[in-house]
Amino acid sequence: MAAPLPMMKFWKPGLEAPGVGEERELSSEIGGSPVIYNPLSSLSIEKQRQKLPVFKHRNHILYLVENYQTVVIVGETGSGKSTQIPQYLLEAGWAAEGKVIGVTQPRRVAATSVASRVAEERGALLGHEVGYTIRFDDCSDPHATRIKFLTDGMLVREMMADPLLKKYSVLMLDEAHERTLYTDIAIGLLKKIQKKRRDLRLIIASATLDAKKFQEFFNLNESGDPNKDTCRILTVEGRTYPVDIFYTVSPVPDYVKATVETVLKIHETEGDGDVLAFLTGQEEVERVVSLLVEQARALSRFGMKKHLRVLPMYAGLPYQEQMKVFERAPPSVRKVVVATNIAETSITINGIVFVIDCAFVKLRAYNPKTAIESLVVTPISKASATQRAGRGGRNRSGKCFRLYTEEDYEELPPVTVPEMQRTNLSPVILQLKALGIDNVLRFNFLSPPPAQSMVQALELLYALGGLDQYGRLTEPMGVRMAEFPLSPMFAKMLLESGNFGCSKEIVTIAAMMQIQNVFLSPPNQKKAAAREHRKFAVAEGDHLTILNVYEAFIKHQKSSQWCQEHFLNYKGLLRAVTVREQLRRLMTKFKVPRTSSEGDPDVILKCIVSGFFANAARLHHSGSYRTLRDDRELHIHPTSVLYAEKPPKWVVFNEVVQTSKYYMRDVTAIESSWLVELAPHFYKQAKNRSIGSKRAKMT
DNA sequence: GAGCACTGC
Numbered sequence: 001m002a003a004p005l006p007m008m009k010f011w012k013p014g015l016e017a018p019g020v021g022e023e024r025e026l027s028s029e030i031g032g033s034p035v036i037y038n039p040l041s042s043l044s045i046e047k048q049r050q051k052l053p054v055f056k057h058r059n060h061i062l063y064l065v066e067n068y069q070t071v072v073i074v075g076e077t078g079s080g081k082s083t084q085i086p087q088y089l090l091e092a093g094w095a096a097e098g099k100v101i102g103v104t105q106p107r108r109v110a111a112t113s114v115a116s117r118v119a120e121e122r123g124a125l126l127g128h129e130v131g132y133t134i135r136f137d138d139c140s141d142p143h144a145t146r147i148k149f150l151t152d153g154m155l156v157r158e159m160m161a162d163p164l165l166k167k168y169s170v171l172m173l174d175e176a177h178e179r180t181l182y183t184d185i186a187i188g189l190l191k192k193i194q195k196k197r198r199d200l201r202l203i204i205a206s207a208t209l210d211a212k213k214f215q216e217f218f219n220l221n222e223s224g225d226p227n228k229d230t231c232r233i234l235t236v237e238g239r240t241y242p243v244d245i246f247y248t249v250s251p252v253p254d255y256v257k258a259t260v261e262t263v264l265k266i267h268e269t270e271g272d273g274d275v276l277a278f279l280t281g282q283e284e285v286e287r288v289v290s291l292l293v294e295q296a297r298a299l300s301r302f303g304m305k306k307h308l309r310v311l312p313m314y315a316g317l318p319y320q321e322q323m324k325v326f327e328r329a330p331p332s333v334r335k336v337v338v339a340t341n342i343a344e345t346s347i348t349i350n351g352i353v354f355v356i357d358c359a360f361v362k363l364r365a366y367n368p369k370t371a372i373e374s375l376v377v378t379p380i381s382k383a384s385a386t387q388r389a390g391r392g393g394r395n396r397s398g399k400c401f402r403l404y405t406e407e408d409y410e411e412l413p414p415v416t417v418p419e420m421q422r423t424n425l426s427p428v429i430l431q432l433k434a435l436g437i438d439n440v441l442r443f444n445f446l447s448p449p450p451a452q453s454m455v456q457a458l459e460l461l462y463a464l465g466g467l468d469q470y471g472r473l474t475e476p477m478g479v480r481m482a483e484f485p486l487s488p489m490f491a492k493m494l495l496e497s498g499n500f501g502c503s504k505e506i507v508t509i510a511a512m513m514q515i516q517n518v519f520l521s522p523p524n525q526k527k528a529a530a531r532e533h534r535k536f537a538v539a540e541g542d543h544l545t546i547l548n549v550y551e552a553f554i555k556h557q558k559s560s561q562w563c564q565e566h567f568l569n570y571k572g573l574l575r576a577v578t579v580r581e582q583l584r585r586l587m588t589k590f591k592v593p594r595t596s597s598e599g600d601p602d603v604i605l606k607c608i609v610s611g612f613f614a615n616a617a618r619l620h621h622s623g624s625y626r627t628l629r630d631d632r633e634l635h636i637h638p639t640s641v642l643y644a645e646k647p648p649k650w651v652v653f654n655e656v657v658q659t660s661k662y663y664m665r666d667v668t669a670i671e672s673s674w675l676v677e678l679a680p681h682f683y684k685q686a687k688n689r690s691i692g693s694k695r696a697k698m699t
Numbered sequence: 700g701a702g703c704a705c706t707g708c
Contacts, residue, residue, distance in 0.1 A: 107706065135708055153707040182707060281704065315705065341704055362704035375704060419706090431708090485708035517703075582708095638701045659702065 045121050049087075052080030054236050061085060061234065062092050065170065069194055070202040070218035070231040072211050076238025077390060081205055082174050083118050086147045089170050094201075095146035099169035104152040106180045107346060108134045115139070115149040135485065136578055153182040156189070159435055160482075164193055170201040176214065177207035177383070178345065179418035179447070185428060188444045189435065191218060208235070209383055209415055217446055243355075243393040247406040255358040256284055258403045260291045263336055266354050266401070267299075267308060273353025273398070274335040276343060278388055280362045280377050285312045286523050288338045306334055313339035313347075316517040319571050325349055344387055348394070355392040355400040357385060359408065365658075366422050368452035370632060371460075371614075373424055374658030381416045385409065418447045425449055425457040426488050430466055433473045434482035460614055463682045464492045480590050484583070486510065493611025494587060500607040502597035505547055507587060509608070511580035512546040513654060513666060515572040519639070522567070529567035536566075537641040540601050541651070541668030543608055545641050550576060606674050612652040613679035617664065618672070619649045625664065628675070628683065637663035650675075 049055065054075065064071045075081035082103070089101050105111040115132035124130050131140030132149040140148050150158075152173065159165060171190065176183055187204075194200055204214045211233050218231040252258040259277050266275055279285050289312045296308035313325045326349060329335040337349055341361050361384065365376045380388075385402065392398025402409065420428070432440050441454060461467040466478035466488055473479055477495065484491035490510050497506035512518065521529040536548040553573050556562040563570035587594075597603045609616075617625040617634050625634040625647075634656065636643050642651070648669030657663050675683045 151707065157708060178706095180706065281702095283702070316703070344705090346705070364704075377704090427708090637703080639703065644700085657703070663702080665703080 042123060045123075049080075049084065049121065052084055053078070053239055054080040054084045057234065057236050058084075058088050062088060064232050064234060065089065065094075065201050065203065068230055068232045069198065069200070069220065070204065070215075072204045072206055072214045072218075072231065072233045074208050074211050074233065074235040075205055076236065076240070077394075078239035079236040081236055082114050083121065085172060085203065085205075086118060087122065090146055094169045098143075098167070100145060100167050101147045102155065102165075102168045102171045103147065103149045104155050104171070104173050104183070104186065105149065106152055106175050106178050106183060108137075108151055109346075110175075111149045111151050112137075112139075115147075118147060118149075136582065151182070152180065152186050155186050156182055156431065156435075157485075159189060163435065164197055165200070166197075168200065170203065172203035172205060174205045175345075176204045177210045177415075179210075179416070179420070181419045181423060181428065184418055184420045184446055185431065187217070187446050191444050194218075195220070207383065211235075213446070240390065241393040241395070241397040243389050243398045243400050245389060246399065246401050247409065248403060249405070251405055251408065252403045255279075255360070255403045256287055256291075259288050259338075259356055259358060260295065262356050262401050262403070263292055263308075264295060264299075267306070267334060270354065270399070272331075272334070273396075274329065274337065274349070274351045275354040275356065276337045276339060276349060276352045276391055277356040277358075278339060278341065278343065278361075279358055280360050281340060282314050282316055285314055285338045285340060290523070292336060292338070306332060308336055309333050310336045310338065313337050313343060315340070315342050318520055318522075318569065343391065344384065348391075351395060352392050353396065353398045355389055355398065357388045357400060357402050359385070359402065359404045359412070363416070364419070364422055366424055366453060368450045368456055370630060371424070371456045372632070372656050372658070372662065374656065374662070376658065379412055381414060382409070382412045383415045385412065420445065421447055421449050421453075423449075423453075424487075425453045426460045429454065429457040430461055430473075430478070430482050430488050433461075433467065433471075434479065438472070461488060463614060463679065464488055464611070466492070476590070483589075484586060486514070486583075489611045489614070491611075493607055494583060495590065495592060496610045497607050498587075498592040498595060500597075500603045500610070501595040502600075502604045502607055503587060503592050503594055504596045505604050506607050507580055507583050508550045508576075509543050509547050509604070511576045511583055512550050513543075514579050515569065515576050517569050518546060518549060518572055518576075520567045520569055525567070532566045538601075539645065539669070540605060541642050541648075542640050542666045543668045544601060544604065547604075549573075550580075605668060605670055606678065608668055609652055609670055609674045610678045612654070613675055613682055615653050615655075615664075616670070616675055616683075617651050617653065619647050623647070625651065633662060634664050635661050636667055637665045640665065640667045642667050642669070 073081055086101050086103050095101050105114065111132050111134050115130055116126050119126040119130040122130060127139040128141055128144045130147045131145040133140050133154050134151050135154065173183060173186060190202055202218065206214055215231045215233050220230045221228040259279065263275055263277065277288065279288060289310050292308065292310040296310060300307060309329050311325050313322060325337045328351065343349065359380055360377050361380045362375050363378045364373060366373050389400035392400055429440050432443060437443050458467065458471060466474060466481045468474050480495055481488050481491040484494065494506060494510055497503035519533050536545050538544045538548065549568065558574065560570045563573060614629065616628045618628060620626045626632065627634060642648065650670050650672045651667050652670055653664035654666035657665055
């Protein structure tokens with residue numbers, strides 16, 4: 001029986017224009033498959049192009065690009081900027097004499113789907129005049145491609161081979177307001193390049209809030225005379241529908257329950273239209289889904305005409321389950337998508353009219369004092385709240401129910417802290433060093449990270465042998481580490497694996513560790529999944545366990561059926577095969593011998609220690625663990641195969657996540673003597689240590 | 700006995 005519904009009280013303070021310059025009507029799919037369009041005649045394509053709001057600004061944009069080194073374009077959702085501006089530049093001759101117009105995107109799907117749309121508009125085959133480059137997939141022609149879409153991470157990689165990016169005449173950084181790690185790195189580096197290449201033009205596509213910041217950053221005019229400015233802002237209106245915003249009258253004690261109540265209230269009192277609810281994590285999503293499914297059953301028993309179809313959406317969900325949120329529901333059914341932040345930018349679901357926003361998000365945080373990264377539930381920014389609301393105004397006017405008061409909204413920070421300021425910087429610093437930035441502390445960061453984070457990164461890179469005592473990249477170790485598309489610890493482990501005689505196994509382990517959610521546990525089959533997963537488990541820990549999984553996957557001819565039976569992530573495992581191949585090629589390039597441990601686990605474990613010695617912990621008499629670096633309390637994560645086992649005395653781990661406690665993930669048992677043997681500079685014997693030492697004593 | 704936002708090279 002359905003419990004009586006407590007009434008949620010909302011009031012409506014007025015209209016708010018949605019959309020923070022997001023534009024993703026193309027990517028209504030995930031997983032990299034481009035969207036397929038109906039064939040259109042060239043005439044109707046031309047007409048459609050001219051109807052886009054950005055078309056009115058065509059000449060003005062070209063004028064600004066001609067006369068200013070940098071143009072910041074504030075392009076609202078639906079303005080058409082991502083697809084049109086590159087074409088205007090092409091038509092105006094910016095790709096003459098073999099030059100290329102480059103457009104970056106933070107995500108792979110966006111790069112491929114926008115590229116295919118533009119190719120289609122030009123009647124071109126993708127990969128010729130219009131192409132894209134993302135990791136593992138280069139669909140561009142070095143001679144023929146004039147407009148190239150790429151991920152911003154890929155652009156940074158290209159700078160390693162071509163530091164001045166000579167082949168580009170114009171670079172457009174799309175979605176720059178998202179401030180992803182690689183967008184920020186690219187921005188700092190491009191400013192440096194611009195000083196040497198006055199001919200290079202930049203277009204920064206951003207949201208209103210950040211436009212001024214970008215302009216100030218890129219304005220090279222120091223004369224004080226505004227006529228000599230090198231950067232200008234242009235705003236292009238979008239095309240979206242209004243979204244009514246509703247706040248609660250009083251604070252909500254439990255947003256999970258409030259989400260369920262609000263969905264039911266919408267269902268009872270509102271007209272047609274699908275619902276999208278934002279929550280912070282998988283657990284919350286599943287809880288809301290099961291509560292709603294229960295209520296929906298009760299409602300249908302009471303003869304409610306319209307049915308509810310409740311669907312979860314988060315990154316860890318198996319692919320087939322994810323695809324269900326894109327299926328259109330019949331008119332008699334209302335679709336309710338309960339999602340994590342994945343639905344804020346990464347995917348777009350058509351037909352959403354009602355949005356429910358809990359005001360929270362799970363974000364990565366980094367503690368520069370302890371060098372521990374964690375995931376923390378944090379209040380969202382105003383920009384995020386606007387973005388979420390805008391998800392309801394894409395096809396027609398919508399409504400957004402915010403599960404917080406208007407006063408609470410006013411307290412939210414304007415924008416989210418850039419990733420650069422809340423991450424472990426060792427991969428960033430290594431990359432910058434490889435790009436010839438000697439003094440990283442003085443690098444032109446758009447938002448400088450905490451100095452302590454940089455110091456931690458420099459210390460770790462030194463301990464790994466990637467930097468010398470003067471902070472210079474070492475040859476060959478540091479140079480090679482920077483070439484790997486992995487964190488420096490993984491790169492070190494791979495480069496050492498030849499010496500340990502286990503490079504075949506290590507390259508598999510490294511590839512597998514890049515895949516999230518290797519093991520699937522569907523909410524209703526948890527027991528069965530755990531039983532299957534145990535078959536791969538070994539006492540040494542998680543690293544050798546995932547090695548077993550990969551080898552079994554290959555032994556069973558990469559069968560998807562086999563994956564399903566063992567509750568393993570088939571798409572993830574296929575990706576591991578590709579990643580492994582890329583890593584193996586780099587190993588061959590650096591002449592790392594291809595060796596196998598032939599069943600001896602110890603050499604593999606020692607090799608892991610050679611990269612991960614900084615992440616070591618010892619068993620404390622309390623039953624928990626303590627880091628060797630600074631004696632912090634840690635616990636084995638419940639997903640580790642070591643969780644239920646007799647706890648080993650010494651372990652290394654891949655990462656720490658902080659939820660209710662600090663949990664080590666991907667944990668492997670080691671011998672303490674290996675630490676002294678393999679990282680003597682990092683862990684010296686107790687007798688030489690002073691009391692105030694940063695490094696903990698070995699016992 | 701108890702838990703894994705999201706990208707990207």
